[in-house]
Every structure is written in C-alpha cells, then in structure tokens.
Amino acid sequence: MPPALAPLPDNVPRVRIACTINGESIVREAPVDCTLLTFLRDIVGLTGSKGACLEGECGSCTVLIDGTPVTSCLMLAAQADGRALTTIEGLADGNALDVLQDKFIETGAAQCGYCTPGLIMAARAVMQSNPRITEAELITALEGNICRCTGYASIIEAVRRAYRTLTP
Amino acid sequence: MTPQVTPKVPTQEPAAPAPAAPVEKPTEIPAAEPLVGTSCRRVDGPEKVTGLAMYGADLFPHAADLFAKVLRSEHAHADILAIDKTEALKVPGVLGIYTHADVAGTNLHGLIRRDHPALAHQRVRYRGDALAVVVAENERAAVAARDRIEVEYKVRPVVATMEQALAPDAPRLYPEGNVMGDKRIRRGDVDKAIADAHAVVTDIFNTQTVDHAFLDVEAGTGIWDGQMLTLNAPGQWVHEERRLIALALGVEVEQIRIIQPATGGAFGGREDISIQIYLGLAALKHPGKTIGLRYDRAESMRCRHKRHALKIEYTLAADAAGTLTAARIVVHSDEGAYASTGIAVMRKAASHATGPYRVPNVAVDVYGVHTNNNPTGAMRGFGACQMAIAYEGMMDRLAKALDMDRLLLRQRNLIVPGDAVTTGQRIENATARECLQQAIAKFNAQPYAGNEGLPPHLRRGWGMSAICFGLGYGDGFPDCSRARVELNADGGATVYTGGVEVGQGLLNTVMQIAGEELGLPFEKMHVVAADTELTDESGSSSATRQTYFTGNAVRIAASELREQILDIAGKRLRVHPHEVTLQQGWAFETADASNRISLARLHDEGLARGYSLKASALFKPRTIGEVRGTGQSPRAFITYLFGAHVSQVLVDIETGEIRVERHIAAHDVGKAINPQSVEGQIVGGVAQGLGMALMEEVVYRDGRILNAGFTDYIVPTIKDLPPVEAIIVEHDDAGGPFGAHGVGEPPLIGAVPAILAAIQDATGCAVHTLPVTPERMWQLLQVKSGKPMPLPMPMPT
Numbered sequence: 001m002p003p004a005l006a007p008l009p010d011n012v013p014r015v016r017i018a019c020t021i022n023g024e025s026i027v028r029e030a031p032v033d034c035t036l037l038t039f040l041r042d043i044v045g046l047t048g049s050k051g052a053c054l055e056g057e058c059g060s061c062t063v064l065i066d067g068t069p070v071t072s073c074l075m076l077a078a079q080a081d082g083r084a085l086t087t088i089e090g091l092a093d094g095n096a097l098d099v100l101q102d103k104f105i106e107t108g109a110a111q112c113g114y115c116t117p118g119l120i121m122a123a124r125a126v127m128q129s130n131p132r133i134t135e136a137e138l139i140t141a142l143e144g145n146i147c148r149c150t151g152y153a154s155i156i157e158a159v160r161r162a163y164r165t166l167t168p
Numbered sequence: 169m170t171p172q173v174t175p176k177v178p179t180q181e182p183a184a185p186a187p188a189a190p191v192e193k194p195t196e197i198p199a200a201e202p203l204v205g206t207s208c209r210r211v212d213g214p215e216k217v218t219g220l221a222m223y224g225a226d227l228f229p230h231a232a233d234l235f236a237k238v239l240r241s242e243h244a245h246a247d248i249l250a251i252d253k254t255e256a257l258k259v260p261g262v263l264g265i266y267t268h269a270d271v272a273g274t275n276l277h278g279l280i281r282r283d284h285p286a287l288a289h290q291r292v293r294y295r296g297d298a299l300a301v302v303v304a305e306n307e308r309a310a311v312a313a314r315d316r317i318e319v320e321y322k323v324r325p326v327v328a329t330m331e332q333a334l335a336p337d338a339p340r341l342y343p344e345g346n347v348m349g350d351k352r353i354r355r356g357d358v359d360k361a362i363a364d365a366h367a368v369v370t371d372i373f374n375t376q377t378v379d380h381a382f383l384d385v386e387a388g389t390g391i392w393d394g395q396m397l398t399l400n401a402p403g404q405w406v407h408e409e410r411r412l413i414a415l416a417l418g419v420e421v422e423q424i425r426i427i428q429p430a431t432g433g434a435f436g437g438r439e440d441i442s443i444q445i446y447l448g449l450a451a452l453k454h455p456g457k458t459i460g461l462r463y464d465r466a467e468s469m470r471c472r473h474k475r476h477a478l479k480i481e482y483t484l485a486a487d488a489a490g491t492l493t494a495a496r497i498v499v500h501s502d503e504g505a506y507a508s509t510g511i512a513v514m515r516k517a518a519s520h521a522t523g524p525y526r527v528p529n530v531a532v533d534v535y536g537v538h539t540n541n542n543p544t545g546a547m548r549g550f551g552a553c554q555m556a557i558a559y560e561g562m563m564d565r566l567a568k569a570l571d572m573d574r575l576l577l578r579q580r581n582l583i584v585p586g587d588a589v590t591t592g593q594r595i596e597n598a599t600a601r602e603c604l605q606q607a608i609a610k611f612n613a614q615p616y617a618g619n620e621g622l623p624p625h626l627r628r629g630w631g632m633s634a635i636c637f638g639l640g641y642g643d644g645f646p647d648c649s650r651a652r653v654e655l656n657a658d659g660g661a662t663v664y665t666g667g668v669e670v671g672q673g674l675l676n677t678v679m680q681i682a683g684e685e686l687g688l689p690f691e692k693m694h695v696v697a698a699d700t701e702l703t704d705e706s707g708s709s710s711a712t713r714q715t716y717f718t719g720n721a722v723r724i725a726a727s728e729l730r731e732q733i734l735d736i737a738g739k740r741l742r743v744h745p746h747e748v749t750l751q752q753g754w755a756f757e758t759a760d761a762s763n764r765i766s767l768a769r770l771h772d773e774g775l776a777r778g779y780s781l782k783a784s785a786l787f788k789p790r791t792i793g794e795v796r797g798t799g800q801s802p803r804a805f806i807t808y809l810f811g812a813h814v815s816q817v818l819v820d821i822e823t824g825e826i827r828v829e830r831h832i833a834a835h836d837v838g839k840a841i842n843p844q845s846v847e848g849q850i851v852g853g854v855a856q857g858l859g860m861a862l863m864e865e866v867v868y869r870d871g872r873i874l875n876a877g878f879t880d881y882i883v884p885t886i887k888d889l890p891p892v893e894a895i896i897v898e899h900d901d902a903g904g905p906f907g908a909h910g911v912g913e914p915p916l917i918g919a920v921p922a923i924l925a926a927i928q929d930a931t932g933c934a935v936h937t938l939p940v941t942p943e944r945m946w947q948l949l950q951v952k953s954g955k956p957m958p959l960p961m962p963m964p965t
Contacts, residue, residue: 011260012308047226048219050432052383053465053878060383088219097217105213108844111852112671113216114383114432120217143887146878148383148433149671150848151855152886 022090039077048088059145062118069125088117103158111149207844221430225387232460237310241292244540244871252318261309273418293505296471348536353799356529361494365485377866378475384432387462390447405708428698434670436546469876475547494529508545516551524600524636540871560921604812631925638805644793650704651721654782659768660692666706673845685726687750712910719905720787728783811835813922824946834895839907857919
C-alpha cells in the first residue's frame, strides 16, 4: 500500500479511518469532508478508481463496500470506517487477471479505459449477487456507468463472456 | 529533483513468459500469422483493466509537490480594470499568484490564429477565460486563495447568440466586428438551375452546441528543472502543443518536453491547449517542484471549446427524374469567443455541404460569427457532421416533394467513381452506394413490422443516411507523420511515433502494421508514443488521419528496416535477399526453411556488419489549397471515406420519448488493420451520434453554461443504445497502409441524420432543431396535430 501522498493543510478537522482495502488493513487520517474517492486516490494512493463527474452520474468511481457497489465520489471517507473495500486494484491475482479484466480486453471493451475500472467493479458486484442474470438485468446493473467510447456493445459482451465462465 | 514519470513501453500481457533464448535448430518455425486484419488484444489493455494505467489525474497525487488552480472570469464579456491579489496571498500555504503580467511570452495560444490569451489581459470574452494561476502547498489553499482574488470588472453587454452578434448595433467582440471569416463554394450557375428545376425544397436546420464529455477531465503535472520544462499532460498533438507553449511562455521549443499520459478520450476536445500553459507557467515560477493541476467537470466544461452550433439554410433542386441540379446553402456558425479551429471547421462545412451527392450547380456561403459563448473548435466530424444532418434531411424532403422513394433518390444521385464532390475533386474510391446497399440489405434481412401490432401511442419508423468524409487536414495545409522502427536485441521491434493514443487504438495499429511488414508476432512488438523527446512529430490524433498518415510512415519505416533485415539474412544464409522469407521472428531461405536465422541472432549479425537496424520515415502527401472564392481544388483532401446508416426508431407520441431500436452502420475503411478496433470506433461513433441526435446540448444563458455537469448534460447510457450492427466494407485505398484509410469520425456523421430520418418516418414531423429531446418531439407532434400547447421554455424554431 503506498504511503499517504497529497499534503493536507493543518487547519482542516480530521478523522481517523480504519478499514480494509483489498484485504489489507489500513489506518489513515483524512479531512472530515473527504469523499471516499478522494481518500482512495489522494490519501491512500490507489488511483485505479476514477473520478469523472464527481456527482454520482458516471460510475467511474465505483468500488465495493462489503460487496455492494457504491459511487465513492458521493460517499464520505468516514463512512468507510470499519468496512471492507474492494477496488479495481484488488481483482488481479499478481499477474493473473480476473476473468472480467481478461474479457474486457478480449472484447475490446476498454478503449480509453477511463470508465473501465468502475464498470468492472459494477459487473463484479452483479456477478456476485446475481449469478444467473437476464440480459435486461445485466443492462440495468450497468446503467449507472457511462462509457463515452465504446457504445457499450463490447462491454455487454465482456460481461456475458465472464458469466459463461461461471456457469459452464 | 523530483522523479519524472518515465515514458513507458506498454507492457505485454502480465502472464506472458520472458522471451526464451533463441534456439536455432530443433524448433519448427511457427506458421505465418498475419497481423493486419487481426484483432490483436490491445497492448494497453492490461494496464487499463487493472487500474494501473496512469492518466493525468493519477500522476497528480503521486507526483505533485505543489498545486495549482486557475481563476476564471465571472462574466462572459467585460473589461478587467484590476486584479487584486492582496487578500489571496494571505491564505496560508499560498506561494504565488500569477497573471498575464507574469507571462514572459506572447501569452497567446490558438491552433490556427494565436488569438486566445492564456491569462486574460484587459478584456474577457467568455466565462472560461482564465485570469490568474494560483500555486500553493496544497490544493485546498490554492482553491481558497483563488476565491479570494478580487477582480474589478467593467461589464460589457453579452453577445449571447449569432442573431445578437449580427444585429447592426451589436456590441463588438473585436474592433473588426463579430464576423470571424467566411468560406465560399461556387460551381456552375445556381440561379438558373433553381429557376429551371422541377422541384425545389428549402429548409433551415439548427444544430446545437455539443460537449466532448470525455471522462478523463484535464489533469497533469509539470516541472522546470532549470533546463527543461517537462509536462505530463494529455493533448492530441504533443509536438504542436510544445510549439504553442513555447510561444506563449517565452521558452525555447527545445526546452519543453511533453509526455502524454494515458488519456481517457479526446474526440477533438484536447486539440486546443488546456492545462499545459498554466502548468508550464507555474513550473517556471517554482523551479525544481512538480506542479499538479486538475480541473473538475464543471471547470472542464466551462473553459473547454465545444462543437459548433450551425444554422444551415438549405435549398435543393432537382429535375423531374429526381436528378439533383442545384444547391444553395448559407451557413452561420457560432464560433464563440476565439478562433480555435473554427476556420478549418467552416472550410470542412463548405466542402462537405452536398456530401456524397453529384450536384452540378452549388453555391455555399459559410460565415463564422463570434459570440460570448465558449470558443468552438474540434469535435469528432467537425463541420462535416452538421452538414450531413442538412443534406440528408434535404434528400428526404426532396423525395417527399417528388413523391419518390428515398433510397431510389439517393441511388440516382450518389457519386460513382470518377464523379466530383462539391470542391470539384474527382473521387476514384467512391463507395457510398455500396455502403448504402449493404446497410439496406442488412436492414431488410430482418422483418420490419412497422406500426403493426403497436399500441396507439407508439409509432415506428426507419431512415437512412449516406455520407462522405475528406480525411486529413486537407486544403494544402501541411500534414505529415514521421515514424521510426528499430530492431531490438531480442529480435522484436519497437515503433516510435509522436502520435497520441487517446483510446482509439493507435498503438495497436502501428504495432500491427510494423509487425506485418517485419514478419514478427504481435508479442514481439513494442511501441513508444507521444513523447517529444523520444518520438518524432506525427501530427494530431484528429481528422481521422492517424491510421492513414502515421500508419503510412510506420509502414515505410518498417519496410526500410525489412530491406536491411533481408540484406543481412541474404548474406548470412548465402542466398539472394529476394529468396528470404520473414516469418514469426525468423528469416529463412524461402525454398529451404532449415536454412534460417532468428531475428535475435540476425540483430547481432547486422550490428557486426555495420547495419543501423533502424529506419525512419516521413509521410507527407500533398493536398492542394482550395481556390479562394470558389472553393474548388483538384485534391482538397488526400482521400475520401464513405459510409451509410440505417436506423429504426420507436416514438411515444404521448410523451415524445424516442427509442432507437436498431441501427446499422456500414463504413468503407479501406482495410481494417484491427477489425475489433474498427468496430469499436463504429459502434462508439453511433453512440455519440445518438447522443447528438436525441439528448446532448450545452445550454447557455447570456454566455453562462447552465448544464456544466453530467447531472444536466445528458450522454447516452447503456440503456439508450440498441445493438449496433457494424458492417466493415473494405475497398483497398491505394494510398493507405495495406489499403487502410481510417474510420474515426464518419460513424458519428452518419448516425445523426439516419436517426432524424427515422423520427420523421415514424411521426411525419420534420426535424429542424437538435437535439430531439422528448420535450422537442412532443412539441413537434403538438404543432403537427394543429393544437400546439405552449412549453415552459422557449423553443428555437
């Protein structure tokens, strides 16, 4: 886990946050008004989760909290205290890609790649919560994530293919 | 010194084993696997799907020592009387606040005219104009100080619309007036042709201001070490940005290095300078410190240029058989506050005013009009996309006037090889007819139910479009790409290109082209891109030009390297070079594969024999400037691309909601170097076209953007897109690398008019104003029903 990065001014009230990120326990101080996304990116140094709209519309910042997908730009870091977080950095096992990551490359679902971490996390969440999904349910599960490059077809195909590895 | 982010050679698949030492004898040479035409997995895929790719905003927390923020104008049009930094400088942690007076160079930027002040001096012309750059120890202090800078304005009247700008007593943005420039096309005798015509249709189209809405908001880092100003910032043309920054800041070009980080989309939105000059200024003032600067979405939308809103007045005439005889077109283009690439957009609009149709008599007048809105400049399909909405809309109106089938009218008038487009350029690769034929065939392959079985509040319709697109800058503007290809010690090769990867797949394209030429497997290929110190200029990633231009430069360089390799192999294998085959990293005697040498060993052999094992190339084809006044040129563009779409929509006539049910897009790409990337461009372009047709619009009130965020600026989601059926048409382009030309912009251009045509087919309502939001659709239906109800907000007519 990288060290705390962005310097904080002295005069901002702080809160101590202890949580688990990708299986690793961490304790960090953060400003009380710090969002979870800013906490992850600027304080913990995990920049895989992206911020694109910062108002909960695009899903680029999606992470899992105790398995549930959240838009981390709308959540305060303090709310993550005591919780278990999974970010995009937590999916690959060393050099071995997670099946969703592999399928996203295979279908060309990552063009500019900026929406990719959020989409993979959203897809990861629904694969865990709904192992036998319909097409309509899949599309609804991903409707909170904006992609400006692909037109979504390759993304849907990537998740379909990942599902196929679940239920042979 | 703070470590810089090293330019990275994108890694291979993480799981790939390290290359083994070459074994010459016992192994079989693997069968040839062509790289051109193969969907090789994206080389930047692994880093993007794992979250390890470093975008500008990701460098920011990791690398920055100091943090910058930019103060923007509160007014769309005002004189600046004074900027008082006193209170702002008292904020703890603030290290400096810089205004135009602190800029050593011209303080101006702009891709065509240097007219846009980096930091405004005396006058602001839109609400995105920058006034000051704050540098502080942390971002909070920078924000606090920015908000305490006192600016004294003398407010001027805002020129909010083109109508206001053109009024006789309009306030002037510039001493010479509000008309930025004009562009004309003159062919034949339009007046006579219209007078003699059997059918004449006239209409007006209003296209809207569109935002690129790339996800990766402008962010990056910069450092001045006393000798070199190094900027890690995303653009679309690193070498041009270097020149513009050098002029604006008064630094030698050689003292600037620009490294493109991973980049989350561009679509034209990174063509104008954004954060680079502010990063550079802050870095120059704080030597040895890495400066971080990031916008948020609201600032990004507030300051960035937009797609031009066009008002297009179109008259189209035909004889009784439906043969087009004349077009008279007047276009007014909202250029916003500064020139940006507006002049090129006006030119593109003029030269694409009649699209892929044969029209013997044409008069086009395009006027650029300054307003206090955001500058308008590059965005995917610029100029050409708005004109396609008009000429395809007019073809449907003409078909109705002639009581003629829409498809038949198009087939009768689409250019065939050897015909000229409106600039007089004769096109040998005119394939719009075939694209349209294929799109229609695909559409007809499934039964079309029409309104059968639909509840009464739903109406179904379908429409088509055929489009053309001149590739590259054109019009005699210098347009070139350079590339270098080197054989590596392990027998692989590295491509060096100044071209910028913004998501479109350029890295794979150049690797596959070079690998194909050298007979190397994809995993032996590497690429270094968009670093002004390590790569040579390859022009911008825009104008659908990189595959054609940089692809050609890479192919020529790789071909030169191939000649060296064949030469070495011939000497080593004691055969004529023409008797050597390159395949899968081996050179062998074509007639006897056991007489062979691996390229790893050949590398050492070549060095021992004095070969350089590297080759560079410049690709600089010539276009011919259009004649001023008539717009005629035998080769305004180096080549033309063609495409055709069919769209099917379902309209809820009670709510005005529109759903695209099916969309077919056929594009002649010459040759698909990577078919998956090509399909990705086609489907993604349709998605952006759908957004432009149905939902996207930057809404201004008196120069203020009312929807500068994704809550109110609506882009298509996964629920808005139908399955898009992409048809890749391949007609070898003799001038392109392996016959390829390109695909980036045409899919958006074709999508919008096809969707609008489908709406008209479903409802009988002709669309004049974009986007067709539910409110606008509902109002069109009300007007058609003869009992229009007023809407809460005024609608442009």
